Amino acid sequence: MTQPPQPPQQPPNQPPQGGFGAPQDPPPGGFGKAPGPGYGYPQAPQPPQAPPPAAPPAAPPAPPAPPAQPTGQPTGQPTGQPNYGYPQAPPAPQPPAPPQSYAYPTQPAQPQVQQGYPQTQQGYPQYQQGYQQGYQQPPTMPTPPQPGDGGSGGGKKISGQTTIIIAAVVAIALIVGGGVFYASTKDDDPKKPTAQGEKGKDGKGGKDGKGGGLPGQGSAKEKAPASTSAKVVMQLPQPKIPKDQIWNATGSVLTDDVYAKAGINELNGYDPDTGKKKWTIPLSGMACAMSPEVTDDGIAAVVTEEAKRNKKGDYEQCSNVSAVDLKSGKKLWTESAETNGMKATFKEVTISGTTIAAGAGTSSGGAAWDVKGKSLWKPKVGKCEDVGYAGGDQLVAVRKCGTYGDETLKVQLLDPKTGSEKWTYPIAPGVDNAKIISTNPVVFGQDTTEITASGATDVFSLDEHGKLRTKIALEDGKYDHDCGVNMVNDCRAIAVGNDRLYVPTRQHDGSGESYNRTNEIVSFSLATGKPTSDRVVAGENGEIFPVRMDGGNVIAYKTHSYQKGAQIVSLDGKTMKETKLLETPGTQTVTDAISGMVPKSNELLYGDGHLFLGKKLLSKPFSKDEKEYMALGFVAK
Template sequence: MTQPPPPPNQPPQQPGFGPPQDPAGQQPQPPAQPPQQPSSAPGGPDLGKAPQPQPGYGYPQAPQTPPPAAPQTPPPAAPQGPGYGYPQQPPQAQPPQPPAGYGYPGQQPTGPYGQPQYGQPGYGQPGYGYPQATVPMPPQPGGPGGGGRKINAQLAIIVAAVVAIALIIGGGVWYASSSGKDDDKNNTASSGGGTGGKDSKNGGGTSSGGEEKVPADPSSKVLFQVPEPKLPKGTESIVTSGSWLTDKVYAKSGIAEIVGYDRDKGTEAWTIDLPGPVCAATEHVTDDGRTAIVHKPAMPTKTDPQSCTQVSVIDLAAGKKVWSKTAKSGTMEISFNNVTVSGGTVAAGSTSGGAAWEVASGKALWAPKTSDTCYDSGYGGGPKLVAVRKCGSYEQRQLHIQTIDPKTGNVISEYKMSEGIEYAAVVSTDPLVMAADVGDSAGDGSGISDFFSIDNKTGKLRTRISAPGDEYAARCDGITKIEHCSGLAVGNDRLYIPTEEHDSGSEYGQTNEIVAFDLSTGKQTGQRADAGEDYSITPLRMDGGNILAYKKPPYDKGGQIVSIDGGTFKQTTLMENPSTESVRDVETSMLPDSAEILYSQGRLYMSDVFASDFSSSDEKEYLAIAFGTS
C-alpha cells in the first residue's frame, strides 16, 4: 500500500539524550484520501520475506515458546483444483464435504497442528475462501454410524455427474447462498446481512448481549457537519487527532483547540484553547470524564516546527484543561509520541522514554532514568496499563511487553518478543493482545503480520495468530502511537478482524467478511459476518458481548452500523445513512482506516485526524459529520 507523504514541519529528533533514537519521525503522517469507488482486491505480499513459512490462512504461526509436539505423520496431499472451474477428467464419487474457507472450519488438507495448507486450492476455484459445492449422499445400508457402507456402480456414475455440474457452477452458488437469504438464516456460523442488513430491522428493543438500542427505523439523517478549519498561513497540514463522546457533548480536536459540540444540534457548548496543535490523544476516558492529549507548546512555523512536549489532562464534562506537564530525559524536554490513561494514571511514551502522572493532581509518578539501557516507547491503557519497552540497538531490538502497576510503574508480568521485531502495537490490555509486523512480512503497510495473545498475570504467550497482510484488513501503528489500531475488536476472549476485500459477485463490486479467532487456541471459531454484496465491513468496538461494525457503502447507498451477535453472529442494522451523493461523498472521505468513528445510542460521529489544504479551492471539506436516527 502506498504511504502518504509526511506532513511538513516535522519536529527534530532529540539529540544526544536517552536511548538510541528510532529512525521514524515524531509526527504521524496524514492518511491518503480513501477511494470514492470500491477498490480492487489488493495483491499479496512477498511471502519470501517472512522469517518463517506462513502455516495457514489466518492461523497462528509457530509460537516463540516451544509448541506442543506436531503430529508425526505427514499431512495429506492437497487435492488438485479442477482448473478454471471445469474438471480435467470425470470426477470420482466422493463423500460429502462441509464448506470451507472464509471463516468456516473446513475439512480441508491440513499442515502441522491441523491447519489448512496455505494457498490451496488456487484463486478463482472453489475453495479459495469459498465453500466448495457438495452433494449429499443417499443413506446406505447399515444406517448412520454403521460400517460397511458401499456405493454401487450406477450410483457412483450419477453422483459423479452431479459433482461435475456442481464444480462448474460452484463459484456462482457461493454468492447466491451467502446473500443473507434462505440458507444463511439457519446457519448461525455465517448469518450475515448479505443485502446490507435491510432485512434485519427488529422494530425496537436492544440487541442481544449489548446496550445499543435497535431503532424502529434505522434510516438516519445528517445532524450536523463541522467545516474543516482554516490552516495558518504557510501550513499544509495539522494533526486533529482526538474525538470523544459524553452524555452531553461530542468533543473534537481542531487546530490548537478542542471543541465540545451539542450531540444533536452541533452547536458549540465549550472550547478549550491550546497553545499549539494536538499531536496525539487517547480514546480512554475516566469515570469522571477526564482524558489526556499531547500537544505542542506553540504554533509551528517554517523555522520552528515545535516539538510535542506538553501532556495535558482535559475535563470533558466541564470543558476545561485541568493541567499540563512536561518531562525531561537528561536536560532535554521529551517530545512524546503517544499518551494513554489507565487506573488514574496518564502515561506517555517516546523514543527518549516514558513518563507518568496522576490524572487528578498532575503529580509525577515516573520519568526516564539516564542510566536505563531500555526505554518505554509507549503504553496501552484502559482496564490495565501495558508498556512496550525497547531494549537493544536498532535491527537487534527486543521488545518487552510489560503489564505494569499504574501507580508505581512496577512490572507485574513480562513477555519478551523475539529479537528483531522493531515495533509492536497494543490491541487490547485485558485480555492482552499485541500486533506486530514480524520481519516486515505484512507487505501492505498495515503494521500487522501476527497477533500475540499474552497472559496478563504470568506474561506467558497463550497463542500466536498469523494474519497475512494480503488476507486481513486491520491496521495498527506500532511505530509511534502504540495503541492506535483500527478495523478490529477484542471481546469474548476472541479477536474479530475483517478479511481483505474480494469480488462480490456483481460486475465490479467488492465485499469482505469479519471472522473470529479464539485467543486461547489461535484458531478460527467458524463464525463469519458477511458484509453483503458491494459492502465492506469493519469492526468498531464491542458492545457487551456483541460486535459493533461499520459497513462502507457501494456507490449508490449510504453506510451502515450493524450489531453482530457474539454467539450467533446474526446481524442487526442499527443505522443506515442517506444515499444522496453529497452526503455520501463526505461519509466516504472518513472511513475506518483513515478516520475516527464513534457510535452510541443512535448517533454516529465520523471525523478526520488531519486538516489539510490538499483539496482544490472549490471543494468544501469537513472536519466531522454526525448522523442520527429518530
C-alpha cells in the same frame, strides 16, 4: 524492520470558504467527491472444516474449484512460520487442510483505485482459510522485575524538529487514526476509565462508567432506535490551510454529554444531539494525541505541541500533556517531562485507573501523572525505556531494552500507580515492533518477518499471568486491519471479545455475474489460534469491519453503496446475526463527504444512535471545487 513511511493514499481536497460555524444542512455538492471502487484479487473465504464427527451437521455447498493459480502469486496456505529464536515445540496434530475454495480473475490485476481507503489496503490476493499451520511459540513464563527496569526508561534522542517532521509525514501517509478501542472497566473502581464507546449506561459514556467487565462479556448496551435513518447534525468545515503545510487536529471522544474534537490549537465540545458548540478549551499548540478513554468524572488527556506554529508552519515539539474536564469544558493542568536535559516528546496518551500515561514511540521514554497532575514516573536514562502504553481496564506497556541495533522488546502489565511490572512477556530478538490490541485480556500483534500494510501479521494471546496461550497468524494481504507505524495503541478495524479476535478480510470479488466487491468479518479463537465458524458478509458492493465490542456483541461499520448510506450494525456474539443501528443518508453529497473522511483510517465513534467521523491531519486540497470537513455527525432516534 522499522516500517518506513508510505506515500499519501488520498489526495487532499479544497477546504470550504469561511471558517467554523453552526451546523448546517449539507450544501448541494458540498461534500467531497467519492473516489472510484478499488480492485484486487478475489477472496471468497470459507469456514474451516474439520474431519466429520459421528453425526456431522449439514455442510454448506462447496464453491467451484479455482482455476490455475497465476504465476508469482502466494498460495492460500502459509508456507511456515519463523522459529522466533526459541526452541520449537512439536506441532500438535492438525486436521487435513480444506481444499482451496476461491478463484483468481483470469485477466491481469487492474490498477488499484481507492474507494475512500488507503491504497495499501486494497487489491491483495486470496483470503486465508483453514487452520493456521506451522510454528506455535512455546509458552513463556513471566519474568520477575529486573534491576534497573522499573518505572520507565529514557535514552537516545534525535533532533526534536526532525522527529516531529518524520512523524507527521508518516502519519499523513497512512492517514492514521480511527476509533477502535477494546478495554472496558471494572465496576468496583469508580475512577476506572472506560474505553471509547464502552462507557455509561447507554454505551457512550457517563457517570456510572460501567463497561460490562471484560471485552465480550456482559449485556450489550446498544439498542436499535425507533428509526435507524440518521440525520446530519454536524458539518465541521476544515479551515484554510497554507500550501505545503500539514496541521494536526488529532483526537476525539464521545460521551453521554459531549462530542469533543480537537481543532486548531484548541479542543471543542459539541452537543451530541444537535452538533452545536458547547465550549472551547484553548491549547498550547496543535493536538498530537488524545486518550481514547474518559474517566468516570469526565476527564480526558490531550498531548499538544508546546507552542503555536509560526506562519511558515514549522513543527513544534509534542511535549505538553494536559488533563481536560469534558463536563465543564475546562483545562485542569498541563505538564511535561524531561529526559537527558530536554523535554520528552509524546505520540500517544492513555488512561488507566487514575493514571494518565504518555508514550513516545521513539527514544524519549514514557511518563505518567495522576488525574490531579502529580508526577508518577518520568522517562529514565538507562538500558530500558517505555515505548508506549495502552490503558483502560489494565495498563500495559511495550518496553525496549538494549543498545542501538541490539534492542529487544517486552510486553509488561504495569501497576498504574507506580509503573512497576506485575509480569513480563519477552518478545523474541529481532522483532522491533509490538502493538497492544487489547489490555484485558492482553492481546498484542507484531510484524514478525517483514513490513506489511496491516502492521500485525502475528497476534499473541496471553493469560492473566502473562503466559502465552496461542499465536494467531494473520497472513499479509488477506485481512484488512490496520496498526499504526511506530505506535503501540493504534490498531483499528480489529476487536477482541468472547475469547476471540475479530478481523475483516480484504475485499474480493463477490457472487453474481455483474461487478461486485465484498468482504467479511471472521474470527479466531484466543485459546487455540484456529479460525472459528464466525462469518459475516458485507453484502453486494460493500465492506464491513469491526469497530469495538458492546458486551458480547460486535459493533461494526458497513460502507455505503449505490444509493445507500453507511451503516452501524450490531453483530450478535453467539449467532453473528446482524442488527442495524444507524444508516446515514444515501444522497451523493453525504456519501461523498463520508468517503472523504476515510472512516477506517481516521476517527470513528459510535454510541446510542450517534455516529461521529473526524480527521486527524489536515492539508490544503488540490481542487478548488470541493469542500473538506474536519468532522461529520449523524443521529438516529
